[in-house]
Amino acid sequence: MSNATIYDVAGAAGVSLATVSRVLNSPEKVKEETRLRVLKVIKELGYRPNVIARGLASRKTTTVGVVISDITRASVSEMLGGIADIAEKYKYSIKLFTIHDEADVLDTLQNIVAEQVDGILYLNDELSDKDVELIKRMFNENKIPYVFANVATSDPIVPTVSIDYVKAGYEITKKLIEKNCKDIYLLSTARRYSVNDKKEEGYTKAMVEAKLEPMIFRTSGDTSINKPHFETFFADINVDGAIAVRDSIAVSFLNTAINNGKKVPENLKIAGFQNTKYATLSRPELTSIDIPVYDIGAVSMRLLTKLMQSQDVENTRIILPHRIINRESI
Amino acid sequence: MSNATIYDVAGAAGVSLATVSRVLNSPEKVKEETRLRVLKVIKELGYRPNVIARGLASRKTTTVGVVISDITRASVSEMLGGIADIAEKYKYSIKLFTIHDEADVLDTLQNIVAEQVDGILYLNDELSDKDVELIKRMFNENKIPYVFANVATSDPIVPTVSIDYVKAGYEITKKLIEKNCKDIYLLSTARRYSVNDKKEEGYTKAMVEAKLEPMIFRTSGDTSINKPHFETFFADINVDGAIAVRDSIAVSFLNTAINNGKKVPENLKIAGFQNTKYATLSRPELTSIDIPVYDIGAVSMRLLTKLMQSQDVENTRIILPHRIINRESI
DNA sequence: CTGAAAGCGCTTACAG
DNA sequence: CTGAAAGCGCTTACAG
Numbered sequence: 220m221s222n223a224t225i226y227d228v229a230g231a232a233g234v235s236l237a238t239v240s241r242v243l244n245s246p247e248k249v250k251e252e253t254r255l256r257v258l259k260v261i262k263e264l265g266y267r268p269n270v271i272a273r274g275l276a277s278r279k280t281t282t283v284g285v286v287i288s289d290i291t292r293a294s295v296s297e298m299l300g301g302i303a304d305i306a307e308k309y310k311y312s313i314k315l316f317t318i319h320d321e322a323d324v325l326d327t328l329q330n331i332v333a334e335q336v337d338g339i340l341y342l343n344d345e346l347s348d349k350d351v352e353l354i355k356r357m358f359n360e361n362k363i364p365y366v367f368a369n370v371a372t373s374d375p376i377v378p379t380v381s382i383d384y385v386k387a388g389y390e391i392t393k394k395l396i397e398k399n400c401k402d403i404y405l406l407s408t409a410r411r412y413s414v415n416d417k418k419e420e421g422y423t424k425a426m427v428e429a430k431l432e433p434m435i436f437r438t439s440g441d442t443s444i445n446k447p448h449f450e451t452f453f454a455d456i457n458v459d460g461a462i463a464v465r466d467s468i469a470v471s472f473l474n475t476a477i478n479n480g481k482k483v484p485e486n487l488k489i490a491g492f493q494n495t496k497y498a499t500l501s502r503p504e505l506t507s508i509d510i511p512v513y514d515i516g517a518v519s520m521r522l523l524t525k526l527m528q529s530q531d532v533e534n535t536r537i538i539l540p541h542r543i544i545n546r547e548s549i
Numbered sequence: 550m551s552n553a554t555i556y557d558v559a560g561a562a563g564v565s566l567a568t569v570s571r572v573l574n575s576p577e578k579v580k581e582e583t584r585l586r587v588l589k590v591i592k593e594l595g596y597r598p599n600v601i602a603r604g605l606a607s608r609k610t611t612t613v614g615v616v617i618s619d620i621t622r623a624s625v626s627e628m629l630g631g632i633a634d635i636a637e638k639y640k641y642s643i644k645l646f647t648i649h650d651e652a653d654v655l656d657t658l659q660n661i662v663a664e665q666v667d668g669i670l671y672l673n674d675e676l677s678d679k680d681v682e683l684i685k686r687m688f689n690e691n692k693i694p695y696v697f698a699n700v701a702t703s704d705p706i707v708p709t710v711s712i713d714y715v716k717a718g719y720e721i722t723k724k725l726i727e728k729n730c731k732d733i734y735l736l737s738t739a740r741r742y743s744v745n746d747k748k749e750e751g752y753t754k755a756m757v758e759a760k761l762e763p764m765i766f767r768t769s770g771d772t773s774i775n776k777p778h779f780e781t782f783f784a785d786i787n788v789d790g791a792i793a794v795r796d797s798i799a800v801s802f803l804n805t806a807i808n809n810g811k812k813v814p815e816n817l818k819i820a821g822f823q824n825t826k827y828a829t830l831s832r833p834e835l836t837s838i839d840i841p842v843y844d845i846g847a848v849s850m851r852l853l854t855k856l857m858q859s860q861d862v863e864n865t866r867i868i869l870p871h872r873i874i875n876r877e878s879i
Numbered sequence: 880c881t882g883a884a885a886g887c888g889c890t891t892a893c894a895g
Numbered sequence: 896c897t898g899a900a901a902g903c904g905c906t907t908a909c910a911g
Binding site: 554555556566567570571574598599601602603604605606607608 | 903904905906907
């Protein structure tokens, strides 16, 4: 079946292999009659150019590397969906790379470069500015275009697609304040993610503006760990508002609150981040900030295609809109 | 940096490029002294072999293709995690392919073959036996090893890693029957997935054995669609037990039941499939069948590595264990 | 143990 | 518009 090579096609069509190659890559240079004949043979033989050989000869692999740190996080698959759809549209293949240790990040990056991808998409929300600097230098040295997706960096040069997490944190906090909450906690993660830092920044700004004291409670994203944390929390803390950096944390907090006799939203208002299925499946349903994860993936990939084709890009720092989805918990 | 080629290394080490290649691929054939010298130069120059050139010359790309139909499903990312971990261990790269239309499946498969991957992992739970037949033939013709992950096929030849969905469906139904439920519904999807068919098969078997009438209610996985379905359901149906093919469907059903005055588990018992976070975040917490998604990915990938290296594999149809996680909803 | 040479399946100037 | 030839960066028999 499709183990025919370009020589087989050339032979059967009575042309040289150069002409077959042109039919595929710059058809306008081939006389229509010849082109049609070659195309016919290609179809009959089920010929598909060997992508590897083409990659070596042309020095373009039409492959992008997608780098992910924690692949098991739910939002990743949705973002991959956006990436895959756009990649397909522009005929790029996707190679997946996972990074575990901060330790071997450099080694992994070198491997990725050796894989000869035409561009790189870096998905990550827990990168420090130092990491970003390292990655940036690495890719620049090898002249390989890259885009960060859903990374909150302060570097003004790095191509990024994200939302404005500071603003989102600010807005949702403001909303609770307007509803007369005074003791508003931010439920964040013990591990520092750059995007959570931004949410905290927005939260803190709103609190300080309202002359309220910012209070950040750090716990784990793992329900079995945060549940006991929240139990002790309710034992001795006054709280009438809470914003969690993830929906799942918000729902876990909400359930514990109800167990402890709190009425939501009457005397405790809760909001989450990400607007996942958790938000609609909780009782009461959760107000949450919708983050266009699919779009972040798709727009990143689109931006990367432009960069790979050296197109002029007016803006390499793209902020996508978020919005608050109002439900019953506020 | 790492734009050095094998020629640069050979030159700097005073050997031929063949020797450099041997140091990398069959070091035992090279005198230790020479090997050490070459290795030193490789390190100094930061040389990494061009993966594409190697792929062309050796006809092995050390890349596996992972084919996914619905990439946005939550279980996919966990399965990818298992795949990625094992792939890394055995030094394989992962190329991702998504299939949308049943229509162009053949075309996509041909593309994948043209990508010269050494093996293919097919993740899918909605394949018909006819599709499986097609895919099988395609890959066999091109002599490319493959494994189906989480696919329920009846074909006894196809390499597969999955759980016994019939048994799981049977066991959970039996459990409800033992708890004296009589009117037990299976909440399944309108769209037919092969794994859901298996769950239905097990459910039906248990019901018939107990001389109860099997009743399958088909709805959507989308909460906004199934919620109104469930509202009308409760308007005129007697039910004291329900098994949903997914946790999210179970939780949606559970919430609607409670809204309609049902007491769970007192007069309605509910179970789900997959044991996701939804199960622990619902009130009451959901009893669910745990499916080792990460393991399915990891074991599939491991099996594929064996197949790619033409190792003798005693068993190419692997059934992983599942178990019922008992919580409050039963 | 090592090197010279052919070859993997393409692309792409260079002639004509 | 088309063909002959060099080359992409490796691997791998084949000699020695």
